[in-house]
Structure formats: structure tokens, C-alpha cells
Amino acid sequence: MTKKQFFLLFMIPAFAILFFLAFYPLISAVYYSLHNWDLRSTRPIRFVGLQNYLRLLTDPRFSNALRVTGVWLVTTLFGSVFLGGGLLAPLIHDFTRGRWRTFCLFVFIIPALLPRIGAAYMWRLMYSPAIGLFNYFTRLIGIGRVGFLDNPAYALFSIAVIDIWQWSLLIAALTMILFEEVPQEIIEAGVLDGARRWQLYRYLIFPVIIPPFLSIFFIKAMESLRTFDFIFVLTAGGPGKSTETIDMYAYWQGIGSAGRISYASAMSTTMLVLTIVLITLVWKGLAKWHS
Amino acid sequence: MKRKLFLLILFVASTLLLFLAMTFAVSASDRVVINVLSQPRREWELLEQYLPEFEERENIDVVIHYFAELERRSRSRLDAATGAGLYQVYYIDEANVAEFAANGWLVPIRDYYPAEYDFEGFSQPLVNVLSYDGVAYGAPMTFEGEIMFYRKDLFEADGIAVPETLDDYLEVVKHFHNPPDLYGTATRGLRGSGMNVWRFSPYLRRFEGRYLDEDGNPVFNSPEAVQAVEYYIELIKHSPSPTMSWSDVMDAFAAGKIAIASFANLKMDYLMDPEESVVVDKMGYAPPAAGPKGRVSNTSTHGLAISSPGCRTEEERVAAGKFIGWFTSKENEIRKVLAGSGLTNARTSTFASPEFAAAYPAEFIEAQLAMMEAQELTIPQIPQWPEIGDYLGLKLEELFAKAYVGEPYDIQAALDDAVRYAQEVLAEE
Numbered sequence: 073m074t075k076k077q078f079f080l081l082f083m084i085p086a087f088a089i090l091f092f093l094a095f096y097p098l099i100s101a102v103y104y105s106l107h108n109w110d111l112r113s114t115r116p117i118r119f120v121g122l123q124n125y126l127r128l129l130t131d132p133r134f135s136n137a138l139r140v141t142g143v144w145l146v147t148t149l150f151g152s153v154f155l156g157g158g159l160l161a162p163l164i165h166d167f168t169r170g171r172w173r174t175f176c177l178f179v180f181i182i183p184a185l186l187p188r189i190g191a192a193y194m195w196r197l198m199y200s201p202a203i204g205l206f207n208y209f210t211r212l213i214g215i216g217r218v219g220f221l222d223n224p225a226y227a228l229f230s231i232a233v234i235d236i237w238q239w240s241l242l243i244a245a246l247t248m249i250l251f252e253e254v255p256q257e258i259i260e261a262g263v264l265d266g267a268r269r270w271q272l273y274r275y276l277i278f279p280v281i282i283p284p285f286l287s288i289f290f291i292k293a294m295e296s297l298r299t300f301d302f303i304f305v306l307t308a309g310g311p312g313k314s315t316e317t318i319d320m321y322a323y324w325q326g327i328g329s330a331g332r333i334s335y336a337s338a339m340s341t342t343m344l345v346l347t348i349v350l351i352t353l354v355w356k357g358l359a360k361w362h363s
Numbered sequence: 364m365k366r367k368l369f370l371l372i373l374f375v376a377s378t379l380l381l382f383l384a385m386t387f388a389v390s391a392s393d394r395v396v397i398n399v400l401s402q403p404r405r406e407w408e409l410l411e412q413y414l415p416e417f418e419e420r421e422n423i424d425v426v427i428h429y430f431a432e433l434e435r436r437s438r439s440r441l442d443a444a445t446g447a448g449l450y451q452v453y454y455i456d457e458a459n460v461a462e463f464a465a466n467g468w469l470v471p472i473r474d475y476y477p478a479e480y481d482f483e484g485f486s487q488p489l490v491n492v493l494s495y496d497g498v499a500y501g502a503p504m505t506f507e508g509e510i511m512f513y514r515k516d517l518f519e520a521d522g523i524a525v526p527e528t529l530d531d532y533l534e535v536v537k538h539f540h541n542p543p544d545l546y547g548t549a550t551r552g553l554r555g556s557g558m559n560v561w562r563f564s565p566y567l568r569r570f571e572g573r574y575l576d577e578d579g580n581p582v583f584n585s586p587e588a589v590q591a592v593e594y595y596i597e598l599i600k601h602s603p604s605p606t607m608s609w610s611d612v613m614d615a616f617a618a619g620k621i622a623i624a625s626f627a628n629l630k631m632d633y634l635m636d637p638e639e640s641v642v643v644d645k646m647g648y649a650p651p652a653a654g655p656k657g658r659v660s661n662t663s664t665h666g667l668a669i670s671s672p673g674c675r676t677e678e679e680r681v682a683a684g685k686f687i688g689w690f691t692s693k694e695n696e697i698r699k700v701l702a703g704s705g706l707t708n709a710r711t712s713t714f715a716s717p718e719f720a721a722a723y724p725a726e727f728i729e730a731q732l733a734m735m736e737a738q739e740l741t742i743p744q745i746p747q748w749p750e751i752g753d754y755l756g757l758k759l760e761e762l763f764a765k766a767y768v769g770e771p772y773d774i775q776a777a778l779d780d781a782v783r784y785a786q787e788v789l790a791e792e
Contacts, residue, residue: 112746112747114467201543201603202618203614217542217543219604219605221604221606222604222606222767223764223767224764225768308553310553310554310606310757310764311606311764312757312758314764324753327441328433328753329436329555329556329750330749330750331444
């Protein structure tokens with residue numbers, strides 16, 4: 073047995089696990105999306121071609137879910153990256169040193185370590201109109217009752233605040249670590265040239281850390297697209313359809329209530345394709361811009 | 364080379380050993396293992412401490428898996444429909460028994476319910492709720508009907524009489540509505556066939572509306588149904604939120620923020636718990652208010668059923684039946700009464716017992732008896748109901764949210780849309 077063969081042998085279990093965990097569900101989803109499998113019915117499963125995909129085109133609930141997903145992605149992605157990486161990280165980096173900076177890093181990571189379901193319940197209680205903390209304050213300052221989660225106009229953004237809270241602090245911490253990697257000479261040269269603080273970040277520091285920073289951006293983008301837990305706990309997609317993302321709608325159609333596995337699979341597959349297209353386009357655009 | 368050979372042998376041997384160990388672990392025990400799919404409830408926690416008695420006596424191991432209500436429903440459907448059969452016992456309720464029974468996912472319960480636990484002792488209307496085509500599929504373990512809960516202290520202070528009709532009820536709700544200190548009422552608005560639709564259903568009946576006509580056609584866009592939704596929206600407008608779940612309603616009532624509300628009798632155990640509630644000694648009870656059709660209360664029960672995909676052997680079916688029998692036995696029902704969960708019971712003998720009389724106020728027992736005379740199953744027992752009900756719940760939640768913030772809404776259009784959806788779902792079969 074050659075060395076290569078020997079290593080290949082050891083890699084078989086890992087490949088097998090990867091196949092079953094990653095590719096098997098993906099292939100199954102595509103397969104079922106072309107059939108008519110419905111959990112509620114005992115009729116035999118048969119091939120229906122693109123019927124499920126065509127139905128998506130005329131389903132107003134799906135187009136609503138698409139729009140909600142888009143709004144959610146843009147709000148949470150730019151909210152957390154801009155707030156965490158663009159504002160918080162430079163501020164804390166400039167005004168802290170040594171132990172204080174380490175302390176801030178530690179504190180910023182805590183929200184991300186909280187179990188998301190637990191965090192969601194905590195915020196749900198705070199948003200409660202009858203016994204919640206936020207409505208107590210809105211009344212104190214004279215705004216009165218605010219339906220954070222029950223007003224269709226605010227619900228999605230109220231949930232987005234939680235996601236931004238959790239991610240922006242983590243992104244701030246990661247960005248601050250990236251700042252540490254910037255060669256000191258570059259900053260000193262900038263200071264000697266009389267650059268202001270924001271100019272140092274805008275023209276010297278950020279351009280240096282752009283590649284790893286973009287990785288954070290894309291990880292967050294992918295995470296935003298598959299957010300399910302916060303929305304499920306806080307509104308389950310409501311009021312009405314106002315917070316129903318594609319994931320949430322697929323869940324309701326698939327296993328939540330209707331049991332339409334094939335239709336939900338078509339939704340998930342469409343979502344996957346859209347994500348790949350979107351991420352590729354943005355990636356190429358950003359790479360071009362950076363070069 | 365020798366080292367490589369050694370590593371190769373080690374790899375193969377450890378893999379084989381792992382498989383052997385797994386096989387041995389499965390076959391080593393001769394005890395039957397029963398996996399129960401349930402949802403977290405206080406009385407389950409209570410009875411779990413008595414479980415070792417049963418396990419020891421019957422030589423059966425019971426593993427209880429808890430999931431929140433909606434998750435429990437979807438998980439059991441997935442388990443049954445895919446034939447996975449991970450659970451031998453399902454927790455079922457009126458919303459899914461028709462679907463499960465029609466698809467052959469449940470075993471008729473009376474075939475395996477041990478005689479010594481007395482199936483005949485269950486309240487018959489509850490057994491009917493868990494039956495399909497005249498066959499009982501579940502052993503009831505809760506009893507739910509609607510009771511009016513009100514703040515006696517507030518009513519006495521303002522000299523207000525307990526409402527008899529829906530008109531009186533709404534007047535009282537408006538009288539006390541003074542947010543944020545006190546809300547007139549609280550009612551479920553969160554979407555779902557087991558959420559807002561379930562709570563709305565008796566109102567539909569009180570206004571003489573119905574979901575399906577004699578031929579099974581959806582008719583819940585009738586003028587009566589529109590009237591029922593209009594009324595329900597008035598209640599929502601006087602609630603803390605238009606999207607409350609039952610636990611939100613409970614929390615608000617227990618915090619002393621609600622003047623009057625009509626909801627499930629079995630929630631009283633929660634309101635009577637001094638650790639959870641500040642209104643323990645301020646509660647008044649009455650049967651639900653009457654609409655044009657009179658008083659109507661939901662009949663609901665949750666129960667336990669034997670899963671046919673989960674029980675692959677006769678031995679497993681027998682063991683599942685024994686567990687269900689033990690769990691729903693008279694002895695355990697009395698245990699629940701003594702521990703303050705007496706309303707999560709289903710036996711006539713329990714409600715007539717001295718323990719029950721000692722545990723609950725006479726006024727409550729009287730209200731419950733009056734409510735029992737007005738009970739009916741307000742949702743259709745058809746397999747498609749969960750899907751139809753969920754869609755209606757979505758439309759209702761939309762209406763509630765709009766009405767709450769003062770945006771224009773169209774009840775007729777929303778109900779027409781839900782009926783169209785129901786027609787499509789029914790036509791698919």
C-alpha cells in the first residue's frame with residue numbers, strides 16, 4: 073500500500089460522513105422537489121416535474137417571503153457590519169488600551185455565546201406590551217405603547233435589532249482583532265502626514281484589512297439568509313405574513329403544519345440557487361472593486 | 364511499513380469493535396423501551412417522579428421526549444408519515460387525531476388499554492373527541508372547556524354584574540379597559556389552528572356560524588362568521604396585544620393586568636398558584652357568555668395514543684398500552700388533584716371525588732358543570748383541518764394586527780380567501 077492509498081483509506085469515513093450530512097440532504101431536496109410528496113396523504117409519491125417550481129411563481133405568499141427575506145438580509149447584514157465593524161470597533165479601539173480593550177473584547181463576545189433560543193425568549197419578554205421593559209420606558213418618555221412585535225410595520229425590524237445586537241458586538245470584536253494586525257508604521261506615517269482619525273481608518277487601516285473583513289461580511293450574509301430561530305420564537309412569521317421569511321414559509325409548508333415536503337423542498341432549492349447567485353455576484357463585484 | 368500495517372489493523376479492529384458494542388448494547392437488555400413524544404406540562408413533571416414504580420413493576424423502560432406544542436405536532440406527523448417510528452406513544456389532540464387515524468398511523472386504543480385501568484371511566488365526550496369513524500384512538504388525559512375568569516375585586520368595587528350575554532361581556536370589557544394599568548380582556552391572537560382559530564371557534568358557533576356545511580363544503584365566510592370575527596376583533600382591541608399566545612394571556616392575567624377573560628378551564632391551576640399569580644384570592648368564575656345561539660364551549664382533550672409505525676412488534680404495542688393505562692389511571696388522576704393539577708384529568712370519577720371538591724372553589728366547580736352542558740367540538744374532524752385552520756389563523760392574525768393599529772381591514776375578503784384555500788385543499792384529496 074502506498075502512502076497515498078493509505079491516507080485515502082483513512083479519508084473514506086470522513087468523506088462518507090460529509091456526503092451523508094451535506095450532499096445527501098441536498099440531493100434529496102432536489103429529488104423531492106420534483107415529486108409530489110405530502111406528509112398528510114398516503115397517496116403514492118409520483119414525479120411531477122417542475123410543477124412545484126411553477127406553483128412558486130404564482131404563490132403570493134412565496135413572493136412575500138422573498139421580499140421579507142431581502143429586507144431581513146439587508147437590514148441585519150448592513151446593520152451589524154456597519155454598526156459593529158464600521159462604528160463600534162474604531163471607537164473602542166481608539167479609546168481603550170491593554171486590559172480595558174481585552175475586557176471589551178470579552179464583553180462583546182458574550183451575546184454571541186448566548187444560546188439563540190434563550191436570547192430570543194429574553195427579548196420577547198422585554199418586548200411584551202403588558203409586562204415588558206421597553207414599553208415601560210416608551211410610556212415614561214411619553215411615546216405610549218409600541219407594538220414591537222405585533223405591529224406588522226415594526227415586527228421584522230424589532231427582531232432584526234436582536235440579530236444586530238448579537239452580531240454587531242461579535243463583528244466589532246473580530247474587527248478590533250484585525251486592527252491589531254495592521255503594521256504600526258502605516259498608522260504612524262498617516263499620523264505624521266496629519267491625517268484625522270476617520271481618515272486613518274478610511275484610507276489606511278480598512279484597506280489593509282479588507283480581505284479578512286469581507287470574509288466576516290459573507291459569513292454574516294449567509295447566516296442572515298438562514299435565520300430561523302429568532303423569528304420562530306418571537307413571531308413565528310406573523311403578524312400575518314410580515315416576518316415570514318422563505319425559511320419560515322418552507323418550515324410551515326414542510327413540517328410545521330401542511331406537511332407539503334415536496335413544495336417546501338422546491339422553496340429550499342430555489343433559495344439555495346438564489347443565495348449562490350447573489351453571493352457570487354457580490355463577491356465578484358467586491359473583488360473587482362478591491363483590486 | 365509495519366507501523367502502517369499496525370495502524371490499518373487498529374483502524375479496522377476499532378471499527379468492528381464499535382459495531383459489536385452497538386449491537387450488544389441494543390440486544391443486552393430484555394426490557395422493552397417505550398419512547399413517548401410529549402410536550403412539557405406541569406403534570407408530566409409530577410408523574411415522572413412516579414414513573415420508576417411503573418418501570419420496575421412492568422419491566423418496561425420509558426423515555427419521554429418533550430417538544431413545544433407546535434413542534435410536537437409536526438414531529439409526530441413527520442415520524443409517522445416517513446415511517447421512521449422513533450416513538451411508540453404519541454401525544455395527540457383534537458386537531459390531529461382525524462389526520463393520524465385516517466392515515467393508519469394509530470392503533471385502536473381499546474385493543475391494548477389494560478382492563479384494570481378502566482377505559483369506561485373516561486368522560487364519554489372526551490373519548491368521542493379522540494375517536495375517528497366511531498373508533499377510539501386515544502386515551503384522554505386532559506379535559507378542556509371554556510370558563511369566564513374575572514377579577515372579583517374589581518367587579519365588586521364598581522358594582523358590576525357578571526356578564527350573561529356576549530353584549531354584556533363586551534360592555535364589561537370596555538368598562539374596565541384602562542391601559543397600561545388594566546386591560547379589559549386578553550385573548551389569543553397568535554396564528555394557528557390550535558391558537559387563535561381554536562379560541563375563535565366557540566365564538567363562530569355562538570353567532571350560529573360553522574366551518575363546514577352538511578356536505579363538507581367550507582362555509583366560514585358566511586354573514587354569521589363575519590359577525591363572529593367582528594366581535595372577536597373588538598375583544599382583541601381591548602387586549603394587551605393582537606398576537607398573544609395562551610401563555611401570554613396567562614402571564615398577563617396572573618400579573619393582574621386583565622379584568623375579564625374567557626379561556627380554558629384547566630388554566631385555572633396556573634392562576635391558583637401563588638408563585639405564579641398575584642390574583643389568587645381575587646378570582647371569580649362563571650360559564651362562558653351566551654351569543655345568539657346560546658352558550659357554547661369548546662370541547663377539547665389531549666391524549667395518548669399508540670403509534671403504529673413506532674410499535675413494530677406486539678410486545679411494543681402491549682407495553683405502550685400499559686404505559687398509557689398507567690399514565691391515565693384513576694390513581695394518577697388523584698395524584699394530580701392533590702398536587703394542584705386537578706384540571707388536567709379526564710375521568711368522571713375524579714371530578715366527582717372528594718379530593719376534587721376540596722381542591723377547587725365551589726363557584727368554580729359550579730361554573731364548570733354549567734360549561735359542560737354547553738360543550739361541543741367546534742372544529743371539524745377531518746384530516747385536512749390542521750392545514751385549513753392554519754391558513755385561517757394567518758388571515759385572522761392579519762386582520763387582528765391591522766385592527767389593533769387602526770389600519771383598514773376587510774373581514775369578508777379575508778374569509779373568502781381562507782374559504783378558497785380550504786376548497787383547494789379539500790379538492791386535492
